Amino acid sequence: MQVVAERGDITEQHVDAVVNAANSTLLGGGGVDGAIHRRGGREILDACRQLRAGDYPDGLPVGAAVATTAGQLPARWVIHTVGPVYSPGEDRSNSLASCHGEALRVADSLGARSVAFPAISTGVYGYPAGEAAGIAVRTVRAAETAVETVRFVLFDERTRELFDAEIERD
Template sequence: MTEIRLVRGDITEMSVDAIVNAANSSLLGGGGVDGAIHRRGGPEILAECRALRASHWGRGLATGEAVATTAGRLAARHVIHTVGPVWSADEDRGGLLAQCYRSSLRVAAELGAETVAFPAISTGVYRWPLDDAARIALGTVAESAAPPVRTVWFVLFDAPAYAAFAAVHTR
C-alpha cells in the first residue's frame, strides 16, 4: 500500500525519485510551480522539454497527459510534467484533474520511482478550488498508486493549501 504524506514547503527542495510539475501545455516553462521547477532545475529541463516538443509532442502536451524529463539540478531524479485543467463553474472537469494524477503515477511507475512529490495541480492560476482539488487529488492517488511507488508526498506551498489537503487527508 502506498503511503500518502503532506508537507508544507517548496517542491523544488524535495529529494524524491520524481517531482510532478504542474506544467503548461507548451512544456517550455511558465509561472508558479512550473517556473520554479524550471528556474531551480536549470537549462537541462528546458532542453529536454524542447526536444519533446520537436518530436512526439509538437503541438504540446494535452490536459491530463504526463511526460518525464531529467530533473536537472534538482535533488529529484526526474520531473514528470502534467497539464492540469482550468477550473470552470459551468463544466465538470474533475475527470481531467484526476487524469493528471493517474497519468503522473503511471509515468512514475514506468520510471521505477518509489517516491513521488505532487503539488496541488490546477489550484494556482487555473483557479481550482482547494477543497475540491484536495478531494480529487487524494482520492485519485489513494485509488491509483501502486508499486513501485511507495510514498507520495503532497507538497503544499502555503497554509490554505496545506489546511485544505489536511482536512481531506484526515477523513
C-alpha cells in the same frame, strides 16, 4: 502507500520524481512550473524542447503526463502534467484526476517509489483548493501503483490544511 501533505518548496524535495504543474507548451511559465524550470536549470528546458520536437509538437494535452530529467533538482525526474483550467459551468474533475493517475503511471514506468505533487491547477488555473485536494487524494489512493510514498507539497498553510483534511478523511 504512505500519503502525506506538507508545506514547503517542491523544488527542494528529495524524492525520485517531482510532478510539475506544467502548461501545455512544456517550456516553463509561472508558479510551480516556473520554479521547477528555474531551479532545475537548462537541462529540463532542453528535454522539454526535445519532447516538443518529437512526440508533442502541439504541446502536452490536459491530463497527460511525461517525464524528463530533473536537472539540478534533488529529485531524479520531473513528471510534467497539464491540469485543467477551472470552469464553474463544466465538470473538469476527470481531467484533474487524470493528471494524478497519469503521473503515477509515468512514475511506475520509471521505477520511482517516491513522488512529490503540487496542488495541480489551484494557482492561476483557478481550481478551488478544497475540491482539488479531494480529487488528488482519492485518485492517488485508488491508483494501482508501485509508488510507496506520495508527498503533496503545498505552497501555503491553508492549502496544506485542506489536503491534510482529505488525507484524514480518505
